[in-house]
Amino acid sequence: xxxxxxxxxxxxxxxxxxxxxxxxxxxxxxxxxxxxxxxxxxxxxxxxxxxxxxxxxxxxxxxxxxxxxxxxxxxxxxxxxxxxxxxxxxxxxxxxxxxxxxxxxxxxxxxxxxxxxxxxxxxxxxxxxxxxxxxxxxxxxxxxxxxxxxxxxxxxxxxxxxxxxxxxxxxxxxxxxxxxxx
Numbered sequence: 001x002x003x004x005x006x007x008x009x010x011x012x013x014x015x016x017x018x019x020x021x022x023x024x025x026x027x028x029x030x031x032x033x034x035x036x037x038x039x040x041x042x043x044x045x046x047x048x049x050x051x052x053x054x055x056x057x058x059x060x061x062x063x064x065x066x067x068x069x070x071x072x073x074x075x076x077x078x079x080x081x082x083x084x085x086x087x088x089x090x091x092x093x094x095x096x097x098x099x100x101x102x103x104x105x106x107x108x109x110x111x112x113x114x115x116x117x118x119x120x121x122x123x124x125x126x127x128x129x130x131x132x133x134x135x136x137x138x139x140x141x142x143x144x145x146x147x148x149x150x151x152x153x154x155x156x157x158x159x160x161x162x163x164x165x166x167x168x169x170x171x172x173x174x175x176x177x178x179x180x181x182x
Contacts (some may be wrong), residue, residue, distance in 0.1 A: 026060075148172075 019056045041128070090096060117123055148170050151160060 148160075149172065152158065152170075152172055158172065159167045162168055
């Protein structure tokens with residue numbers, strides 16, 4: 001760390017920082033005190049006094065902002081250094097490196113085994129069956145959607161009665177399709 005940068009104090013040395021509202025209130029109070037100390041009998045008008053008061057308040061506020069911005073920069077740099085230190089610890093740990101290599105080896109073996117199973121006749125048959133069922137589901141959903149839309153137009157109701165006396169609710173959805181290219 002460069003000599004011109006301040007080191008963060010230890011945790012037991014830190015004191016509670018005042019909130020921004022407290023600091024702003026102090027700045028306003030200091031501006032009021034400054035305005036009270038000045039002699040109102042001067043040739044300054046009320047507008048000039050208010051302008052000076054505002055200038056003093058802005059000056060205090062800018063000082064507060066600068067202090068916090070500097071502190072934020074210092075803390076951010078400390079966080080960056082700590083993260084780099086932690087990364088260095090993990091990168092230089094031989095046990096972690098060894099276990100990571102083992103994990104990559106096992107992941108590669110699992111991937112290879114999965115690829116072998118993808119070619120198995122049982123898996124191929126299940127995949128084909130799934131594809132057929134998915135297509136059947138899609139066709140049923142389209143059909144029921146059309147019938148539900150017609151039912152809604154006729155009854156203005158979003159539920160229908162079932163044969164066992166219950167009601168089955170449904171939603172009406174609209175979907176925007178892509179524009180046609182001209």
